[in-house]
Amino acid sequence: xxxxxxxxxxxxxxxxxxxxxxxxxxxxxxxxxxxxxxxxxxxxxxxxxxxxxxxxxxxxxxxxxxxxxxxxxxxxxxxxxxxxxxxxxxxxxxxxxxxxxxxxxxxxxx
Numbered sequence: 004x005x006x007x008x009x010x011x012x013x014x015x016x017x018x019x020x021x022x023x024x025x026x027x028x029x030x031x032x033x034x035x036x037x038x039x040x041x042x043x044x045x046x047x048x049x050x051x052x053x054x055x056x057x058x059x060x061x062x063x064x065x066x067x068x069x070x071x072x073x074x075x076x077x078x079x080x081x082x083x084x085x086x087x088x089x090x091x092x093x094x095x096x097x098x099x100x101x102x103x104x105x106x107x108x109x110x111x112x113x
Contacts (some may be wrong), residue, residue, distance in 0.1 A: 007084045011077050018073025022066045029062030075104060 033040050041060030044067065045053045053061025078101045085093040 007081060007088075010080055010084055014077045014080055015073060018069060018076065022070035022073070025062050025066030025069060029059045029064075029066060032057050032062060033059035075101070078104065 030040065036057075036059065038059060041063060043060060045058065045061045045064040047068070050061055050065055050068075054065065078097060082094055082097045082101065085097060
């Protein structure tokens with residue numbers, strides 16, 4: 004496995020583990036507090052206070068956010084790896100993929 008593939012594999016693995024830890028933490032908090040599973044997500048700006056208050060919805064929301072952000076981090080890491088390898092073609096292709104992903108998120112909110 005080459006260094007780029009290794010980096011991609013690590014980023015995806017770590018992202019999934021971190022997301023699962025936050026989601027399991029949210030489920031555990033909901034069960035311990037007796038609130039059950041939350042029925043809504045917490046807004047990004049409210050996450051810090053929700054996490055500090057041990058709000059189950061905040062932990063589940065952060066887990067989902069990490070899960071969604073993981074592919075973006077992977078693509079950004081690939082751009083950096085290709086740039087360090089001086090592979091302009093793959094930098095451009097990967098940057099185009101990142102632009103499409105960002106447009107998908109922005110247009111998906113409409």
